[in-house]
Amino acid sequence: MKSEHIYADNLAEVVWLRLKRLSSHQLCAKVILGRLPAMSEPALTEKAAGMAWAVRSAVGYWETKSGGLNARVLSRYYALLQMSIAEQIAAGDETSTLPSIQRHTEQGHGLFTIAADTEGFPANYLVGCMKSGHFAAYCKTRKMPVDEFAFERRLRKPPNEAERVRLLSLADLLRRVPELQSVTQEYLGTYPLSFHVSKRHISDFELQLDQFGASTIGSLLDTKSLTPELKTKSTVTICPVGYEITAAQANALGLPIKDFKDAKDEISDVTLPTGTLEHPANEHWYQALDLHKSGYCGSSIMVPYWGIHDIFTLHFVILYAFSIVTRYLPNLWHEIEDGKLDHLRSLLEHYLVIVDNVLPKIALERLTGDSVYAVQSGSIYGPT
Incomplete structure (x- = not known):
């Protein structure tokens, strides 16, 4: 994977320019060749045309003001949806073309929604994935194994206990958006399922000698000379902003950070869930985590959903669920816009700002397969 560094005064504008350039057949062909160098000329031509069209279509939807x-x-x-189609074309083999992808989209979106009989919206509004349709095909391209949770067909009645564990509530999906973690408590009345984390630097003997060597081996030795088989441990802390979470709650979430304990931070005098992360000794602690960071949140981890923790797919599923509400549930949508659920209108307004400002960069990285670093001119990380 290569890295692209972008420097600009207006980062959002330049990311959009980099994304919109992929509406060009010629530039799409270069991207595809970069990912699949042995591509034949006829296949390249067809794939580049399909990818450029899908990007152009996506931008057209996105720029609707x-x-x-x-x-x-x-x-x-x-x-x-169109960006995911463009990504399938860019990342897939010679057979991943617009006509072949259409054979999956003709079977439907590959997702469905159903209301449970328990809590109120959005906790009672459940989303499921299917083994057919676009979503399944997209996950296969991305090598995301969701089959264990997928249904053969959509549910027509409230789920039983076995079916419920394969479904996700819209509330829990929103709780996973890293950029919403500081307002989740306010809007949804509970702690988020995405957490800003940082390494805790131990300055006393609370971990004792048996853990001291494990937590410091990476800093005392040359990490390049260590083998991947050698493991070490780092102490990592959840840093809540706008919510509270205990160590017991954190331990129940299945995070890669284990054995949380409530520990008082010496600087802020705040008690924080602090746990242990095991990782290869030749890697830094953060390399062992699938972290997400944007201009709206610090480096954060997400509780997995359907066995994955893919940020683009998370937004895809959330927007699918809300799109069903807006199209087919007019009374519920009325309650969101004008009624007793109007606090969710504010949440949705907040969420869409995140979509418009965070997703273009993610989409650009997905299409090109490269990491993109957008840096403000004049900042400490900008060019001199």
């Missing part, structure tokens, strides 16, 4: 909140929800969902 007129209309109300419902129009913004729908346009952003279809923008991500």
Whole structure:
């Protein structure tokens, strides 16, 4: 994977320019060749044309500014749908073309929603994935194994206990958005399922000698000379902003950081869940975690959903769920816009700002297969 560094005064604008360039057949062909150098000329031509069209279509949806909140929800969902199609073409083999992908989209979106009889919206609004349709095909391209949770067909009645564990509530999906973690408690009444984490530097003997060597081996030795088989441990802390979470709650989430304990931070005098992360001794602690960071949140980990922790797919599923509400559940949508659920209108407005400002960079990285680092000119990381 290569890295692309972008320097600009207006980072959002330059990321958009880099993304929109992929509406060109010629530039799409270069991207595809970079990922699949042995591509034959006829296949390259067909794939580049399909990819460019899908990007152009996605940008058209994304740049829709007129209309109300419902129009913004729908346009952003279809923008991500088209981006996922463009990514399938870019990342797949010679057979991944627009016509072949259409054979899956003709079977449907590959997701479904159903209301449970228990809690109120959005906790009672459940999303499931299927073994057919676009979502399944996209996950296969991305090598994301969701089959264990997928259904043969959509549910027509409230799920039983075995079916419920394969479904995700819209509330729990929103709780996983890293950029919403500081407002999750306010809007949804509970702690998030995505957490800003940092390494805790131990300055006393609380871990005792048996853990001292494990937590410091990476800093005392040359990590390049260590073998991947040699393991070490780092002490990592959840850093809550706008919510509270205990060590017991953190331990129940299945995070890669284990054995959380409530520990008082010496600087802030705040008690924080602090756990242990085992990782190869020749890697830094953060390399063992699938971290997400944007201009709206610090480096954060997410509780897995359907066995994955893919940020683009998370937004795809959330927007799908809201798109169903806006199209087919007018009374519920009325309650969100004008009624007793109007706090969710504010949450959705907040969420769509994140989609518009964070997802373009993620989409650019997915299409090119490269890491993109956008740096403000004049900052400490900018060019001299």
